[in-house]
């Protein structure tokens with residue numbers, strides 16, 4: 325949809341070589357880790373005394389996150405220091421990175437600004453859109469206001485939007501495998517309804533998927549259906565009407581195996597209902613798990629085939645891709661999902677329980693004697709936090725990493 329000239333977004337070139345050079349230096353100083361680089365070069369393993377740590381082959385910052393951070397830093401460098409710059413919510417899901425962004429003087433407003441916040445914005449204010457994108461209505465309002473948008477939406481998220489828009493044009497309801505309240509999924513669902521009469525339904529678990537499949541096949545109580553999925557479907561969605569042709573897409577950071585199961589179950593039920601020869605009219609799917617999420621899940625899958633005593637997963641608690649790494653670990657061995665090294669003490673660890681949505685304490689978490697600890701980190705976790713975790717682990721065994729490096 326094209327905008328009238330007066331509301332067309334203002335463009336500014338942030339990627340000037342001088343700016344990007346300064347940005348690179350600053351980003352490295354904030355997030356780089358020499359220790360992590362050395363472990364990577366050393367086959368992803370570091371051993372001393374009775375402790376061995378093994379880092380997954382792929383971990384930490386993905387290309388989308390790196391780009392979003394670079395653009396936010398570049399925005400701050402491109403405009404005079406007194407020019408207000410606003411960020412919609414969080415740039416990525418990592419508290420330390422968001423603190424750094426605030427330290428640059430970038431102000432956070434809600435990811436879906438209230439009317440009051442919108443009224444306070446002035447034409448020409450700079451507004452950064454985070455890596456997971458923003459809802460169509462929010463973007464429109466900002467454009468109408470005349471704000472300068474620094475759009476850091478990851479290309480992989482935009483690929484999902486494209487797919488969902490296509491479904492909407494073809495009167496196919498988007499079934500989105502994801503968390504209905506996650507910013508990325510909200511932005512994606514807004515694409516399903518923004519350019520026509522499209523509908524969507526968000527499913528998060530296989531149990532929910534089975535419920536939908538059952539409804540498709542046998543029908544059911546519409547009121548129950550709508551209550552169960554409250555907040556996860558488009559306005560006017562009617563399960564008796566809008567589940568006749570469905571297209572599956574997913575939040576980019578879901579667990580691959582689960583997303584495939586969602587696709588398989590819906591496809592099977594559509595074949596049962598309409599027959600194999602009619603499947604193309606009633607079912608579509610497109611794999612929209614991003615490459616970085618896939619690489620991190622694959623690398624952890626390999627690491628988990630090694631004998632490990634425990635796994636540490638580092639990342640923000642609201643990070644979807646990190647929570648799925650923790651889920652993979654939990655299925656195999658004691659797994660601790662922490663946001664930073666301060667959570668580790670000799671006799672206890674404070675870690676996130678994603679099923680209870682809260683931090684919990686585990687005692688005697690670090691076994692005595694010879695142990696191997698696996699480590700991975702989500703796509704929004706910087707290397708300096710991974711380094712802190714590794715240092716802390718060795719420190720808890722009375723070993724100084726500084727000493728190891730000096731002798732390495």
Ligand code: SF4
Nearest residue numbers: 386388478576614616
């Ligand atoms: S996790 Fe994937 S979709 Fe999200 S920013 Fe990184 S590359 Fe993009």
